[in-house]
Amino acid sequence: MAAAGGEPGEPSSQNVSDELFQNFYTEVKQIEKRDSVLTSKQQIDRLLRPGSSYFNLNPFEVLQIDPEATDDELKKRFRALSILVHPDKNQDDPDRAQKAFEVVDKSYKLLLEPEQKKRAVDVIQAGKEYVEHMVKQKKKQLKKDGKSQDVEEDDPEVFRQAVYKQTMKLFAELEIKRKEREAKDMHERKRAREEEIETAEKAKRDREWQKNFEESRDGRVDSWRTFQSKGKSKEKKSRSFLKPPKVKMEQRE
Template sequence: MAAAGGEPSTLKVSDELFQNFYTEVKQIEKRDSVLTSKQQIDRLLRPGSSYFNLNPFEVLQIDPDATEDELKKRFRALSILVHPDKNQDDQDRAQKAFEAVDKAYKLLLDQEQKKRILDVIHAGKEYIEHMVKEKKKQLKKDGKSQDVEEDDPEVFKQAVHKQTMKLFAELEIKRKEREAKEMHERKRAREEEIEAAEKAKRDREWQKNFEETRDGRVDSWRTFQAKGKTKEKKNRSFLKPPKVKMEQRE
């Protein structure tokens, strides 16, 4: 009887474990609806991914409140899914997807970068909370119901998600503009540096040529002066007045 009585208990535990496992899987599927290698690669390389992938938590599909252990586990699972070795028929795209996952993971390992990213996410949430508050305030002023669509947790979550993406995009655009400006300034400084170097080179060559031809110029000048004096002497001989003959008186 004991054995017979024990069997239902064992089955009960197994059912509970299975139910917990099933619930966990369904939660993962709901959060991650993308589970296959191909789908993950498509997700990470979808149009607009250069902006979608700015949020490392979005890339890794993990909650910002996740622990480091959860972050590591998620990285391992996702990196295996998109690794080029696992996707021999689509290695180039898999490599790009893997690089996106690897970059996101490294960003979140850097505590300073992670804080900056969390600040953006919190700013997005605060903005939506402020907008909801203002919306309710206006409805109250108008004497209307203060129920808004953002009262639905899922709608609120989506609004925060969109706002967060917008903030990340704006920061990236500013970063690129700043980078382009700095590149332009570096290019201009380099051009000025090259121009200055070329001018200095021309000046050195001119000075060298001037020094090398100095003796020749001096000799030419002396020759010119000597010829001038000779010519002057010749000219003077022509200018001598004729001798006056004395008249003879008878």
């Protein structure tokens, strides 16, 4: 029976993909074995190299460990790497060592949380699936053009590099989106706080105005009464001038 998705005798694209993926992780393990013997300085340089803020978003990349590693393997790797970069072991460069140690510690703690670990694994898987899709599209176009379906990603090392780059890109995009959400949330919280302060200040001003109004009310009433009484007094005086003089009767002799 012909393999699904291919010509008779040809391995299926899924089998090829699985084989490539297995080769990819075999290569990764070889690199991990090689890099695990890096000196303390080399590990610090690796963790603090230019662009490390994005390289180090992948906790498996930081710890140089397979995503399928067990918790026990993860713990052993963390201990070995943390000892290499610990400031006490690098007293000639304690500041950089401290930063590198913090990167290792953060990645380890992240992978101890099931949800965070799953998220990291999902990103790596998404990167792999994207590269597989692109390879499949390339082969499909080559077949349509009647050309050889050999592509550079058939080389396990090229495939590994492609997955690595795509994975790093996905981690970077997620981090950028996270920062954007964080900035937006911070702006919203700041705006809400400003509105809260403005509302409180307005209420305070209203209370002070009402208080001053009530405290000065008696004074205003007294002033009005005084004004009214003075007005009546003036009116009486004005009327007295209007009285006609008394006429004296002439006395006859």
